[in-house]
Amino acid sequence: MFNPQFNITNKVLKNIGLIEAAKEVINDAPLLPLWEKQFKEDAIVRTAYHGTHIEGNKLDINEAKDVLLGKDVIGRSRDIQEIINYRKVIQLIEDEAKRKIERLTEDFIKKIHRIVVYRILGEEEGGKYRLKQVVIRNSETGEVTFRPPQAVEVPFLMREFVYWVNRISDDDIHPILKAGVVHHELVRIHPFIDGNGRVARGMSTLVLFLGNYDTRKFFSLEEYYDKDAVSYYENLKKASDGDLTSWLEYFTQGVAIEFERVRKKVLKLSKDTYLKQKLGGKQIFLTERQVKIIEYIQSIGYLQNQNFSDVITDVSEDTILRDIQELITYGIIKKVGKTKAARYIMV
Numbered sequence: 001m002f003n004p005q006f007n008i009t010n011k012v013l014k015n016i017g018l019i020e021a022a023k024e025v026i027n028d029a030p031l032l033p034l035w036e037k038q039f040k041e042d043a044i045v046r047t048a049y050h051g052t053h054i055e056g057n058k059l060d061i062n063e064a065k066d067v068l069l070g071k072d073v074i075g076r077s078r079d080i081q082e083i084i085n086y087r088k089v090i091q092l093i094e095d096e097a098k099r100k101i102e103r104l105t106e107d108f109i110k111k112i113h114r115i116v117v118y119r120i121l122g123e124e125e126g127g128k129y130r131l132k133q134v135v136i137r138n139s140e141t142g143e144v145t146f147r148p149p150q151a152v153e154v155p156f157l158m159r160e161f162v163y164w165v166n167r168i169s170d171d172d173i174h175p176i177l178k179a180g181v182v183h184h185e186l187v188r189i190h191p192f193i194d195g196n197g198r199v200a201r202g203m204s205t206l207v208l209f210l211g212n213y214d215t216r217k218f219f220s221l222e223e224y225y226d227k228d229a230v231s232y233y234e235n236l237k238k239a240s241d242g243d244l245t246s247w248l249e250y251f252t253q254g255v256a257i258e259f260e261r262v263r264k265k266v267l268k269l270s271k272d273t274y275l276k277q278k279l280g281g282k283q284i285f286l287t288e289r290q291v292k293i294i295e296y297i298q299s300i301g302y303l304q305n306q307n308f309s310d311v312i313t314d315v316s317e318d319t320i321l322r323d324i325q326e327l328i329t330y331g332i333i334k335k336v337g338k339t340k341a342a343r344y345i346m347v
Contacts, residue, residue, distance in 0.1 A: 015252035097209035148190035175211025180251035
């Protein structure tokens with residue numbers, strides 16, 4: 001019976017705390033529809049590009065974007081097809097998450113694989129478990145990083161894996177950790193002759209979406225893995241002895257980094273959205289300090305005098321108060337209370 005072993009370390013807990021904080025800001029931030037659309041499209045490009053580049057795809061990110069836009073690109077037909085296929089995987093995952101499917105099946109995993117390898121492997125290999133032994137190599141160094149189980153074991157291991165995925169609820173294991181386990185186990189079993197990494201990353205993302213960690217489809221974990229592919233493969237290899245602790249530290253760190261990157265961008269965009277709505281299109285000049293004040297209040301919910309140094313460190317309290325008074329005059333923030341314990345909040 002599949003039963004993943006790992007410890008909940010302080011690093012894992014810290015990463016999950018950062019993820020939760022960023023998730024709340026991202027989901028609650030107001031955004032103009034156009035910017036939200038652009039943000040999603042950017043995430044799709046980064047996911048399709050990095051998700052295939054880590055496997056050896058030679059297209060650059062601009063070429064990948066052109067492929068997704070239907071433009072003619074000069075490159076290996078396999079590289080172009082991989083980008084197209086991965087975009088279709090992303091769409092399938094989003095569709096399934098919207099339907100809030102309650103069970104994951106081997107047939108669904110095989111369906112993802114068929115899309116991943118469409119026009120890359122022969123039709124007889126798409127969605128079919130491998131029948132021979134393979135090895136996993138680092139696409140940059142060529143080094144053998146892992147020898148998966150024998151082919152004869154694959155059907156049994158996949159049945160156990162899928163049974164575990166459907167049996168374990170969010171009360172049993174945090175969705176972030178569950179997604180990390182799913183990612184690693186599919187790489188470890190390596191059920192298909194090719195395309196396993198893309199299947200594993202896609203399934204892991206689906207588990208995040210189903211666990212309500214979709215953050216409006218703005219993130220791309222593939223970029224985190226691809227930026228340091230050697231570290232990605234090394235961390236997968238470390239867990240091959242059965243202890244997933246170090247892998248889950250790495251995995252949760254990646255989610256935290258990507259969610260924090262999205263949080264910062266969303267805060268800026270939501271601030272711009274808020275100001276456009278609040279000022280009725282009027283142009284006003286905000287100082288860098290005033291922008292920091294607004295972003296702090298949007299993130300924390302309020303600002304008090306004793307927290308001024310948390311926002312700005314190199315000016316006097318009187319200077320910050322003058323900045324605040326201008327923001328009050330513009331009708332962007334307001335003061336609640338009259339003593340030094342008073343709070344400044346968004347209007």
